[in-house]
Amino acid sequence: MSDFDTIIIGGGAAGLFTGACLSHDYKSLIIEHNKSVGKKILISGGGRCNFTNIHANHQQFHGKNPHFHKSALKRFLPYDFIDLVESHKIDYYEKTLGQLFCKNSAHDIVEMLKKECEKNNVEIRCQTGVKNISQNQSGLFELELEDGEILTAKKVVIATGGPALPSIGATSFGHSLAKKFGLRLVETAPALVPLVLDQEQWPTGLLSGVSTNVDIWCDEGPVFREALLFTHKGVSGPAVLQASSFWRPGKKVYTNFFPGLNFNDLLEQQRRVNGAHQLSRFLKQYLPERLINLWLDLHSLNGSKKLADLTKKEITDLVMIFTQWEFIPLSTEGYRKAEVTRGGVSSEELSSKTMEAKKVPGLYFIGEVVDVTGWLGGYNFQWAWASAHACALHITSVLSEEGRDA
Ligand SMILES: Cc1cc2nc3c(=O)[nH]c(=O)nc-3n(C[C@H](O)[C@H](O)[C@H](O)COP(=O)(O)OP(=O)(O)OC[C@H]3O[C@@H](n4cnc5c(N)ncnc54)[C@H](O)[C@@H]3O)c2cc1C
Incomplete structure (x- = not known):
């Protein structure tokens, strides 16, 4: 027995959207070490969050493998996210070059994601980070939290982003963890930076x-x-x-x-x-x-x-x-001023359809922690949504299969 079916580490864009896409039939938890979730979303786009770009396709993204991001981006389009935004009656506008911003505030996006997580019974725990993760003999993941608690989960999603903008809680945790599990990294550097x-x-x-x-x-x-x-x-x-x-x-x-x-x-x-x-x-x-x-x-x-x-x-x-x-x-000007981190967990180590680590079934990497970087203009959030969506769909289908087999 595990404490949770899925634990998502990082309550940023990708982590919250995974919660928003998981099935409410399973027990899920988001762990965020900041006091509250979605801090980067709140300061993005000058406080109005440029949440997507209507022109987004694979061409505005780069990484060592120029094809890796295509599958997830094709299966979750800007209009899929816009539909969600509209269903929450959030006003938005196109500023320039297809960039969509909230009319009111980025808070609207964070509140929307929190509501979607709540709908799916996803628990959110803030102010406690994850110190370490290991996999036991039966394949369950054991997570050691900063407050000393140990939690177990069948699936773990690493949505901890990269080290860009450490002043709001950004860390290299995801990269260190990938290394610990024997996954290769593509050299990281500050990007979208003066x-x-x-x-x-x-x-x-x-x-x-x-x-x-x-x-x-x-x-x-x-x-x-x-x-x-x-x-x-x-x-x-x-x-x-x-x-x-x-x-x-x-x-x-x-x-x-x-x-x-x-x-x-x-x-x-x-x-x-x-x-x-x-x-x-x-x-x-x-x-x-x-x-x-x-x-x-x-x-x-x-x-x-x-x-x-x-x-x-x-x-x-x-x-x-x-x-x-x-x-x-x-x-x-370094990570202190960078909007994103380029490089990260090598796409060679992940399935492009599911974001699951090929060598570690049950372990997923999504969002900025992966070696996929978007241009400025709402593209990085679109990657966060699309990679989270691909991962959440796969987790739900695997949990359902495992449930039938049990
Ligand atoms: C100033 C600024 C403005 C931006 N504006 C835009 C924009 O308008 N449009 C756009 O598309 N992109 C924008 N970006 C980029 C965008 O914010 C990121 O690409 C996106 O947030 C990445 O999502 P993520 O979930 O992968 O990572 P993040 O949003 O960084 O989330 C990672 C979360 O994990 C948490 N975490 C880290 N380590 C741990 C740990 N060990 N335990 C628990 N929690 C942990 C962090 O606190 C954080 O909340 C902006 C970035 C910055 C810095």
Whole structure:
């Protein structure tokens, strides 16, 4: 006899949604070491939780195996989550690029998930963490809680996320546990995180608060067209957070301050028609003045020079600095500022259909703890919902089969 059929460790997005999808016929428990569940959900999307993205499909996710996440994402679509949100009469709106946010507050999502867990008789225990897990001879899992209690369960779901944002209880527990059970990890790193620049080379501190739309890309990964924000330490904003997930230490980041425009053509055309205009007047049509001044200064270019008088070399320099600004970040701002952790439990170790560990039947890994990372824009929650859904369906079907066999 076990104390519970299923114990879910971590009362974040993935853990709560597992509870919301499990059958009420079985005894389930969520263990969360914070005082309350869903802390990350509450601060997400500036307090309004960007809970999904209507354009979500496998293309906005990355990990070592680019196919692993396809199955779960296909079987639980953004519209499945939207249906649930609507059934709870939660008002939401599309902000931009398919991102859906709560109109009122992220609390609505946490309350919805708690209600769904309650409907399924899922017990939630807060303020006690799990210290250790082992499997006994009969295959039951024994969980040692921080308060010393020992609980047993037939199935255990690890939904403890990654170490991003430790100030709200994030830990590497799931990764250590995976190692303990002999599962491989893909190297982890902060992702969706601001980048730090050498202030002597690029004194972005002087531009702190200035924002502009850019195309940004790394040697790997797609080109993102969103806003870049200069900070005291370097660069941030949606564009940079997106690129940070693909950046590797020592590698370059490339930025085009004229996204979707042909800088060269624009300049040549202006030189023909408005040759007497100053360079800075031309640039001001497209970029914030503080950025123009610093950029021209850094490259010893004179903003008061007439467009018609620019030399070939100056034109080449202008094209380079405004359409292919290259920089090598010193670092990221680390887990303290990261929205997610990239890497994690290797997808080679898990079934893509069920999230169960191939070597340890009954042990499941879902959400951010797995080596699947989404872009900024509601995709990471969609992965949390979809992986939780896949895992919960499998647990329910296995428990039902085991019940019939008993
Ligand atoms: C500031 C911020 C804003 C974000 N905004 C968005 C957004 O708008 N849209 C989006 O899609 N994504 C967003 N994200 C990312 C998203 O929050 C995560 O991808 C998602 O929460 C991952 O869900 P999870 O359940 O796997 O992990 P988490 O939500 O991190 O949940 C893990 C839970 O496990 C608990 N835990 C850890 N160790 C233990 C232990 N040993 N015992 C018991 N409990 C434990 C933690 O306290 C936590 O509650 C944001 C992230 C941050 C940091």
